[in-house]
Amino acid sequence: MAYVERHENAAQDTSEQNSGKPEATRTRLLLWVSIAVVGWKVYTLGQQISCGVNLSHAWHIVFSSYSYEHPEKKYPPMSAAPGHLFLDFSAVYPSYVGENGHAYFCGAYDQALKNLPLEEKFAHSTYVYFGYALQNEDELLAFLDAYPEFIEEGLDFENDLPAPKGRGSFGGDQFIRLNADHRPDGAAVAPSIPLFIEIPNYTDDGLVFRHPKPGGYVSLLGGGATFMDYGDSFPMTPAVIEKIGSLKARYQ
Secondary structure, eight states: OHHHHHHHHHHHHHHHHTTTSOHHHHHHHHHHHHHHHHHHHHHHHHHHHHHHHHHHHHHHHHHHHHHHHSTTOBOOOBOOSTTOOSBOHHHHTTTTSOGGGGGGSOTTTOHHHHTSOHHHHHHTOSEEOOOBOOOSHHHHHHHHHHHHHHHHTTOOSOSOEEOSTTOSGGGSSEEOBOBSSOOGGGOOOOTTOEEEEEOOEEETTEEEOSSSSSEEEEEETTSOEEEEESSSSTTSOHHHHHHHHHHHHHTO
């Protein structure tokens, strides 16, 4: 967006300086600026779509391979490092994510992430991953509330965890680890369970989203990645996004 603003301001200044020139010159200049602005927006949108495609396909292949070889068909665990709300690097590297794992991240338009080593990309991902079946806002907030206690206990997030009564996975008393079948107690698969949630930058001035409009990509257990507006739809709700930010700030 800063690139677009600079060109728009430049167009205004140049237009004023050349106010005495023929109308055709000013028209050509404005047309050039319009093309530049549209071109940048198309490029940015392309990067966002590419990010969503990577999320949908590349990571699902990793998860499928991991769960196929896991005796209980579980998906990879979350990192046990405090505040690293993402995949455990050692669980998937190098067996499932090789040196080409850089392609699994959206560094194409996030330059701060692009140049990091692969392990650092896991630690500073622009997405979060929890590794548990959390299908609505109340379950996810309950998990995030309990997270500091889990960290203090030194848990490795490999197994099911205790949850407040009725606020665990599927309304139960446990946070259940994600698995390929995901039919706990015979329940149907819950395709709406989020795998990855894209988060904004958390700054002193507030949330800074990575897209032209507030929101981010969410990859679901049922497959596919979709852009969700920031607002009332789980998991892109103010309560969830702000709670994630407070945890990250706590462990910085």
